[in-house]
Amino acid sequence: MKRQTGLMFVALTLLASSLCYAANDNRVMVELPVPMKDHMLQNMRGHLEVIDQLLKLLSEEKLDQASELAESELGMSSLNKHGASHMAPYYPEAMRQAGTAMHKSASQFSRVAQEGDVLASVKALRKITAACTACHAGYKVQ
DSSP, X not given: OHHHHHHHHHHHHHHHHHHHHHHTOOOEEEOOOHHHHHHXXXXXXXXXXXXXXXXXXXXXXXXXXXXXXXXXXTSGGGHHHHTHHHHGGGSOHHHHHHHHHHHHHXXXXXXXXXXXXXXXXXXXXXXXXXXXXXXXXXEEEO
């Protein structure tokens, strides 16, 4: 009985905290057609995987590989690969700007990584994640 009561308490606490979060969620809702929403979420998950790989490459001091990966998968030259021109018209202007900032930051990271300085590369990577964080803090999709 104690275990069931404890589990119920945990469940109710989680439910209450999620309701409080939802009530305080001031992000702008962006409505997308389902196929575009799915495409965008797939892109973002892919971006996160690339960032994870970049961290791994930096930790191994493989900056040339990190540079190539960042540009090909996140940088300005990757926009066609992600269908950016098809997606952008559905986004609010500030959301488009955050996305562009992320892609520009990735291209900048690529150039910095080519110089071979791990710490400078980590600092450049932070600009990529800052753009991601800003967008996720301001927008949500339905």
